Amino acid sequence: MAVRHDMNARILLQEEVGPDTFLMRFEATVISEYARPGQFIMIRLCGYEGHDPLLRRPFSIHAADPDKGTVDILYRVVGRGTRQMSGLAPGMALKVLGPLGRGFSLHEERTPVLVGGGLGVAPLLFLARHLKGQGGSVILGAVTSRQLLRLDAFENTGLDLLVATEDGSAGVRGLVTGVLDNLLKDIGSHHARPAAVYSCGPMPMLKAVAGVCMEYAIECQVSIEAVMACGLGLCLGCAVKARHDGYVHVCREGPVFYSDQIDWEQL
Amino acid sequence: MKSEKEIKQACSSPDISVKIGDLELKNPVMLASGTCGYGLEFADFVDPSSLGAVVVKGLSLEPREGNPPPRLAETPCGLLNAIGLENIGLDAFLKQKLPWLMERNVTVVVNILGSTLEEYQRIAARLSESSGVHAIEVNISCPNVKKGGVAFGTDLVQAANVTRKVVEVSSIPVIVKLSPNVTDICAIAKAVEDAGATAVSLINTLLGMVIDIHNRRPALGNVFGGLSGPAIKPIALRMVWQVARCVGIPVIGIGGIATAEDALEFLMAGALAVQIGTATLVDPLASKNVLNGIVDFLTKNNYRNLVELRISS
Ligand SMILES: Cc1cc2nc3c(=O)[nH]c(=O)nc-3n(C[C@H](O)[C@H](O)[C@H](O)COP(=O)(O)OP(=O)(O)OC[C@H]3O[C@@H](n4cnc5c(N)ncnc54)[C@H](O)[C@@H]3O)c2cc1C
Ligand SMILES: Cc1cc2nc3c(=O)[nH]c(=O)nc-3n(C[C@H](O)[C@H](O)[C@H](O)COP(=O)(O)O)c2cc1C
Ligand code: FES
Numbered sequence: 060m061a062v063r064h065d066m067n068a069r070i071l072l073q074e075e076v077g078p079d080t081f082l083m084r085f086e087a088t089v090i091s092e093y094a095r096p097g098q099f100i101m102i103r104l105c106g107y108e109g110h111d112p113l114l115r116r117p118f119s120i121h122a123a124d125p126d127k128g129t130v131d132i133l134y135r136v137v138g139r140g141t142r143q144m145s146g147l148a149p150g151m152a153l154k155v156l157g158p159l160g161r162g163f164s165l166h167e168e169r170t171p172v173l174v175g176g177g178l179g180v181a182p183l184l185f186l187a188r189h190l191k192g193q194g195g196s197v198i199l200g201a202v203t204s205r206q207l208l209r210l211d212a213f214e215n216t217g218l219d220l221l222v223a224t225e226d227g228s229a230g231v232r233g234l235v236t237g238v239l240d241n242l243l244k245d246i247g248s249h250h251a252r253p254a255a256v257y258s259c260g261p262m263p264m265l266k267a268v269a270g271v272c273m274e275y276a277i278e279c280q281v282s283i284e285a286v287m288a289c290g291l292g293l294c295l296g297c298a299v300k301a302r303h304d305g306y307v308h309v310c311r312e313g314p315v316f317y318s319d320q321i322d323w324e325q326l
Numbered sequence: 327m328k329s330e331k332e333i334k335q336a337c338s339s340p341d342i343s344v345k346i347g348d349l350e351l352k353n354p355v356m357l358a359s360g361t362c363g364y365g366l367e368f369a370d371f372v373d374p375s376s377l378g379a380v381v382v383k384g385l386s387l388e389p390r391e392g393n394p395p396p397r398l399a400e401t402p403c404g405l406l407n408a409i410g411l412e413n414i415g416l417d418a419f420l421k422q423k424l425p426w427l428m429e430r431n432v433t434v435v436v437n438i439l440g441s442t443l444e445e446y447q448r449i450a451a452r453l454s455e456s457s458g459v460h461a462i463e464v465n466i467s468c469p470n471v472k473k474g475g476v477a478f479g480t481d482l483v484q485a486a487n488v489t490r491k492v493v494e495v496s497s498i499p500v501i502v503k504l505s506p507n508v509t510d511i512c513a514i515a516k517a518v519e520d521a522g523a524t525a526v527s528l529i530n531t532l533l534g535m536v537i538d539i540h541n542r543r544p545a546l547g548n549v550f551g552g553l554s555g556p557a558i559k560p561i562a563l564r565m566v567w568q569v570a571r572c573v574g575i576p577v578i579g580i581g582g583i584a585t586a587e588d589a590l591e592f593l594m595a596g597a598l599a600v601q602i603g604t605a606t607l608v609d610p611l612a613s614k615n616v617l618n619g620i621v622d623f624l625t626k627n628n629y630r631n632l633v634e635l636r637i638s639s
Contacts, residue, residue: 063370065610103608110403110556110584113608156610286398288405289607292367294360295383295409296398305391306412311367325394 061158062093063291068155070147071129077208079136080178081145082121088128090157094120096186097162097282097315100130101290103154104140116140117287119182119259119314120158130155133181133208159290160314163280169255170246171195173218174235174268176260180208182282183259187216196221198238200264204229235260236267243275253277262326269318279318285309300325340624341631344378344599346576347499347524349461351378351433351599354632355589355617358580358603359384359437359463359503360409364423369430371610377617378599379433382419384465386438387445389415394547399536404557405604406536408548411439411468416449420456428458435461435501441471443491451495461498464488466518467505467530467552479505479530482517489521499524501578504569506558507533511565512572519573527578527601528569529562555604556582563595570596584612586619593620593635 072084090100101115122131136145147153163186171190175183180199187197196219201207203226213220222230223238231238239256246254254275258268259282272279285297292311300322301307307320342353356379362368365380374380392412399406414422419436427434436459440446446464453459466479466488478484485502493500502518504511506529515526531552536545544550562581570577579597583589584605592600605612629635 065371105608108585112400113403113405113555113604114400115608154609286396288398288407288604289361289610291607291610293363294398294407294607295392295412296407298392298395298397298409298412300394305389306395 062089063157063159064089065154065156066090067152068130069152070149072149073145073147076133078205080208081134081136083132083134083144085130085153085155086128087130087155087157090155091123091128091130092125094123094130094158094185095162096120096165096189097182098158098160099290099314100132100155100157101159101287102144103156104143107154112140112143114288115156115290117159117284117290117310119282120185121181122185122188130157133178133184135178156290160310161312163257163282163315165189166255166278167193168252169278170250170252171218172239172242172246172254172256173197174239174256174258174260176200176235176264177206178208179258179260179264179282180213181259183257184209184212184216186257187213187218191217195219196242198223198235198242200224200235200238200260202226234267235264236271239268239271243271243277247275256280258282265318266323266326269321269323272318280315281318281321282315283309283313283321340621340629342621342624344576344632346461346501346578346598349433349499353378353617353620354593354599355613355620356381356435356578356599356601357606357613358601359465361603361606364414364419364427365432365434366423366426368606368610372614373430374427374432375430377433377613379435379460380427381435381437381463381601382423383413384411384437384439385413385416385419385449386411386440387416387449389413389418396545396547399545399551401534401536401553402557404553404555405607406534406546406551406553407531408546408551410548416452420452424456424458433460434458435463437463437465437503438492439465439468441468443487446488447491447495450492450500454495454497459498461501461524462492462496463501463503463527464492465503465530467503467507477505477507479514480508482513485514486517486521489518489523493522501525501527503530504528505530506561506565512568515569515573519575523575525576525578525598526569526573527580529558529565529581532558532561554582556584558582559588563591566592566597567595583616584608586616586623589616589620590623590635593632594637596636598632
């Protein structure tokens with residue numbers, strides 16, 4: 060069985076890296092050692108004796124450094140829990156449970172193409188660092204240039220960085236799917252190694268990415284979200300409609316799925 | 327002769343075993359149905375055989391796929407869920423999950439559900455034949471499809487009928503799990519006692535709802551859901567107190583228990599054992615901490631067993 064721990068993790072760093080968006084670094088040695096790209100952690104915010112907010116909050120692992128024993132998350136303030144997190148200072152500790160879920164399956168014989176929209180870049184940085192040396196590309200998209208996150212970090216991964224913004228304020232004007240379409244066409248005609256797509260972002264974007272990949276018959280993995288209570292496969296609350304029958308559970312069978320496992324019409 | 331130290335030690339380890347009918351539990355802490363999977367999903371955190379019992383996710387005869395998402399919504403100190411009784415079905419449980427639990431000597435209670443009296447009875451009969459299943463817990467909060475979808479557990483006659491049907495075919499203890507969504511919990515408890523239940527457990531979740539104001543629609547795919555967690559503890563405790571005083575069979579307390587102090591309140595109110603539900607979802611170690619805390623409390627305060635905790639009035 061996978062190694063999972065509930066750790067008392069000290070906050071080492073809290074840095075605003077975009078609009079309402081923060082990078083938080085924890086000292087969490089065991090989690091940093093076992094974490095795989097695409098996995099997530101659950102953070103407890105109600106203290107050790109309190110009950111509010113009751114549920115832990117799930118976050119993708121943005122980076123893990125086993126040498127330093129650190130784990131990073133990239134998060135946006137969207138509600139009570141994340142607002143509370145943004146007010147915490149280094150030195151304080153939180154209960155962090157992880158690493159959880161099934162991450163990306165790495166296909167080393169293929170050319171990696173990473174596609175991230177908005178906060179979807181969070182799990183992709185960890186993945187990009189794992190893929191170092193294999194070549195490939197990363198396509199990052201946002202509504203406007205101000206919302207592009209962690210570009211400098213992605214530049215250092217050695218992958219070709221392509222950017223798309225809806226208002227054209229940086230990179231190509233348009234959506235990541237346009238850039239992806241061109242890239243897959245190019246890889247299809249010029250490279251011996253077929254592409255493998257790894258993606259994370261808002262559901263409509265993932266659906267569109269899955270559509271493009273289907274056209275080119277390219278394997279596509281997506282990291283998806285659902286409201287969670289336990290993150291451990293206990294409550295069956297994190298269900299998403301499966302393509303074939305019934306539901307898949309994001310915390311246990313995911314959060315990374317092959318795009319053909321999901322029923323995109325029902326989302 | 328025993329040394330003073332030995333005597334002290336004997337005094338300092340209270341008896342925490344409990345009996346539900348013929349079934350002896352090594353301690354009063356159980357995991358509640360629907361919050362511990364099939365008992366094996368988090369064995370890396372808590373050894374399920376160290377607990378009094380594990381009540382597995384409610385099983386139906388055939389697998390059920392459950393409700394459309396969203397299935398969860400957070401409330402102040404609470405959780406609203408509408409999982410919709412998703413489960414792998416009886417056969418898959420017996421084949422794929424039970425052997426693992428047996429190998430590890432886990433005390434297994436199987437929570438069962440049905441949409442007809444016959445379904446409840448057929449599951450109970452199959453479970454009684456299976457070694458490795460120690461007791462049945464009957465979830466009577468399910469809609470009766472033959473009675474217009476009214477929950478069995480909210481109707482005196484139906485609650486008694488389900489209990490009788492299950493007891494008829496069971497050779498292991500039958501615990502009936504009561505719904506709190508009734509006007510008179512004692513009347514239902516007495517009805518299932520008269521129908522032959524070995525014990526009652528309570529409470530199941532309270533019916534509730536949450537509205538997502540940004541999208542102007544109910545937060546749950548199923549509109550209504552069941553409320554659990556610390557928010558429901560005072561209601562659960564009141565009901566356990568009442569039921570413990572109106573029936574003669576053992577009462578198992580459930581509802582918002584997250585700490586040893588919470589569990590001790592239920593034991594003082596008259597519960598013989600407790601179940602930990604939502605707390606496990608927040609902290610996988612909750613049950614272990616509750617158990618250790620109960621033992622510490624008994625030891626520190628010189629209680630020799632759990633019955634001494636009970637408030638007699
Ligand atoms: C596997 C997984 C990985 C995630 N990774 C990241 C990440 O790397 N960075 C990040 O910022 N966020 C991530 N999220 C989403 C994050 O968990 C939620 O934003 C967070 O729980 C909101 O908490 P809150 O208390 O601030 O908001 P709440 O007050 O609980 O809710 C505020 C709003 O956020 C929405 N929301 C709540 N929970 C979720 C959820 N699980 N998914 C989507 N929307 C939600 C609510 O519907 C509501 O509109 C991830 C979610 C999952 C399931
Ligand atoms: C996610 C979830 C699933 C549940 N599933 C079941 C079930 O299948 N059968 C059942 O009898 N009770 C089920 N329950 C009810 C619990 O077993 C328990 O009675 C209730 O949650 C109150 O206890 P708590 O506050 O400690 O969680 C479920 C509760 C939750 C939160
Ligand atoms: S969040 Fe509980 S099963 Fe996935």
